[in-house]
Amino acid sequence: MSRRCEFCGKGHVRGNTILRRGQKKKTGGIGQHVTAVTPRLFKPNLQVVHAIVNGVHRKIKVCANCIKSGRVAKAA
Numbered sequence: 001m002s003r004r005c006e007f008c009g010k011g012h013v014r015g016n017t018i019l020r021r022g023q024k025k026k027t028g029g030i031g032q033h034v035t036a037v038t039p040r041l042f043k044p045n046l047q048v049v050h051a052i053v054n055g056v057h058r059k060i061k062v063c064a065n066c067i068k069s070g071r072v073a074k075a076a
Contacts, residue, residue, distance in 0.1 A: 005044060005063040007071055013042045050075040 004011040019036040023029025045064040050057060052073045062072050 003043060003046060004061070005046060005066060006060045007062055007066045010044045010063045010065070012044065015040055015042050 002011070017038045017040045018034055019038070020032040021035045022032045025031045046061045047064060047067060048059055049062050049067065049072060051060050051062070052058075052075050053060065057075045060072075066072050067074075
């Protein structure tokens with residue numbers, strides 16, 4: 001199974017971790033400088049839930065947003 005929500009299709013997104021050095025101008029410094037940019041992954045908050053899909057009880061991977069918004073009918 002992939003790391004993807006089975007309802008909305010949300011998956012991982014690529015981004016960067018940015019390391020900065022120096023004191024901010026706001027606090028009296030000369031400003032922050034970027035020293036390194038490292039690639040990273042933002043992963044969705046997936047939960048395994050017992051749900052009713054097409055009238056059948058199934059275990060599915062669903063993101064927390066779909067659970068909160070009520071898009072998933074959880075099985076009792």
